[in-house]
Amino acid sequence: MKLQTSSRLAIFALIELAADPDRQVSVSEIGQKYNVSSHHLAKVMHTLGRAGLVRSIRGVGGGYSFSGNAKRTTLFDVIMLFEDADSSEYTPEGSQDATLAEWALGQVLFEINDIAKATLESITISTMLKQMGRRQSTLAASGMKDASESAVQ
Amino acid sequence: MDKQTETTSQSHQINVRRVRQGDLDHVADLDERVTKIAKTEYWNDIFERYAKRRVKERFFLVAEATDDSSEQPLLGYIVGEVRTWEFGSEPCGWVFAFSVEPGTRLQGIGEKLFGAISQKFRQTGINTMRTMVPRQNQLHMAFFRSEGMVAGPYIQLEKDLNE
Numbered sequence: 001m002k003l004q005t006s007s008r009l010a011i012f013a014l015i016e017l018a019a020d021p022d023r024q025v026s027v028s029e030i031g032q033k034y035n036v037s038s039h040h041l042a043k044v045m046h047t048l049g050r051a052g053l054v055r056s057i058r059g060v061g062g063g064y065s066f067s068g069n070a071k072r073t074t075l076f077d078v079i080m081l082f083e084d085a086d087s088s089e090y091t092p093e094g095s096q097d098a099t100l101a102e103w104a105l106g107q108v109l110f111e112i113n114d115i116a117k118a119t120l121e122s123i124t125i126s127t128m129l130k131q132m133g134r135r136q137s138t139l140a141a142s143g144m145k146d147a148s149e150s151a152v153q
Numbered sequence: 154m155d156k157q158t159e160t161t162s163q164s165h166q167i168n169v170r171r172v173r174q175g176d177l178d179h180v181a182d183l184d185e186r187v188t189k190i191a192k193t194e195y196w197n198d199i200f201e202r203y204a205k206r207r208v209k210e211r212f213f214l215v216a217e218a219t220d221d222s223s224e225q226p227l228l229g230y231i232v233g234e235v236r237t238w239e240f241g242s243e244p245c246g247w248v249f250a251f252s253v254e255p256g257t258r259l260q261g262i263g264e265k266l267f268g269a270i271s272q273k274f275r276q277t278g279i280n281t282m283r284t285m286v287p288r289q290n291q292l293h294m295a296f297f298r299s300e301g302m303v304a305g306p307y308i309q310l311e312k313d314l315n316e
Contacts, residue, residue, distance in 0.1 A: 047155075065315035074295070114288065117305070134301060 001116050006082040009036055009044045011075060011125075015132070017054060018125045019068035026063040047081050070129065076120035085120065165314050166220045166264055167228065168189075169269040179227040180215065181227050187252050197251070203232055210235040212273045229253035231266040233284075233303040235277050240307060245275035246282035251293070285309060295304050 003011075012034050018024055025046055026108060031038045045064055048054045053068035079085045098106060162195075172180065181196040203213040207213060211234040215227050230251040236290050253263045283305055286293045 038286035071299075095177070118294065121291055122298050124295060124299065127299045130299060130301065 003079065005036075005040070006030065006044050006047075006092050007079045009041055010032065010048055010082060011128075013041065013045060014053060014066065014073070014078060014125050015062075015128055018068070018070040019066060020127055021066045021070075021139065024057050024061065024063040024065050029063070044082075048078075051081055053078070068125070069125040071124055073125045074121050075123050075125075075128070076117065078125075079120060116123050116127070155195075161297050166218060167265050168219045168267050172200065172215050172230065174204075176215050176227055176230075180230050181224070183225075183227065183230070183252055183254060184202055186254065199232060203234065206263050207234075210277055212270050214266060214269055214273075216266050225254050226259050227254070227255075229262045231270050233270050233274070233282070235274065235279055242307075243281075244277075244279050245281055246270070246277075247302070248282060248284040251284075263296055264300065267296075278310050283307075286290075 013030050016030055016033070017023070027038045027041050031041045045054060045056070049056055051062075051068075053066070053073060054064045055067040056062070056064055076085060091106075093101070095106070157308070177196055177200050181191070184196065185191045197303055199213065203211045214230065215234045216229040218225075225289040229248065229252055229258055231248060236247050237244040237245055248267075251266065251313055253266070273283060280300075284302065285295060286297060288294070
C-alpha cells in the first residue's frame with residue numbers, strides 16, 4: 001500500500017505536534033525536519049485545521065499546535081482527509097458483469113484492502129507515539145541514534 | 154474510532170488477581186452484557202480448565218476495585234495460556250478472552266490486566282504473546298495496538314464449509 005504525499009505529511013505533522021500539545025511548531029520547522037516544501041505543508045496544515053486536528057496561532061512565535069484527541073484520531077481518519085482510502089471498487093460480491101477471473105481477482109484485492117483498512121482504523125496517533133517511544137528506548141539501549149535526531153538538531 | 158466505548162469520570166483503585174469461584178457469575182454477566190450472548194456453560198468450563206488445572210501456564214485474571222467507588226464487584230477479566238508447538242510455533246502466550254466493564258473504560262483497567270498477564274507469561278520464560286481480534290472490532294484492535302501488539306507472522310484462514 002502506498003500513501004499519497006499529503007497523507008504522509010499530515011501524519012508526520014500530527015505526530016510532531018501531538019508529541020507535545022503545548023508546543024507551537026512552525027510549518028517551516030516541520031518542513032525542514034521532513035525535507036518538504038513549506039508551501040505543500042501549509043496546504044496540508046490548512047486541511048488539518050479545518051478538521052479540528054490542529055490550531056493555528058498567529059504572530060511572533062506562532063505556528064501550529066495539536067488540538068485533536070490523540071487517543072481517538074486514527075491513521076485512517078487522517079488519510080481520509082486527503083484521499084479515498086475507503087474505496088468500494090472491490091466488494092465481496094463483485095461486479096455483476098465481471099468475468100469469473102475478474103471476480104476472483106476482485107476477491108483477492110478486496111481482502112487486501114479490508115485488512116489494510118482495519119489496520120489503519122486501529123492505529124491512533126497516540127499509538128504511533130508509543131511505538132516511537134519503544135523504538136527510541138530500543139535504539140538507546142543499543143547505543144544507536146534515530147534518524148530524526150540526527151537529521152534536524 | 155472506538156465509538157463503542159463508554160466511560161465515567163470516576164477512576165478506581167484496581168487490584169488484579171486470579172479468578173475465584175465466587176467471581177464466575179460476575180465474569181459471565183459482564184461477558185453477556187457486552188456480547189449480548191449468555192455463555193454460562195462456556196464460563197464454567199473455562200473456570201474448570203483455566204483456574205484449576207495447569208495453573209503455572211494458564212492465567213484467568215480479574216480486576217476488582219479495592220475502594221468502594223464501583224457498583225460492580227469486577228471491572229474486567231483476561232484469560233490466556235502458554236501454548237506450545239501449535240501451528241509449528243515455539244511456546245508463546247495466547248490471550249483468548251478479555252473484557253472491561255463498559256462504564257469504566259479508559260481508566261487503565263485493560264492496561265493493568267494486559268500488563269499482569271504479560272508479566273505472568275514472561276515468568277514462564279516465553280517472549281511472545283498473541284491474540285486474535287475480529288477485523289471489525291475497532292475497540293479491541295485499537296487497545297491491543299496501543300499496548301504494542303502488531304500483526305504477527307501468521308495469517309488466519311477459514312473456509313465456508315457450505316460452499
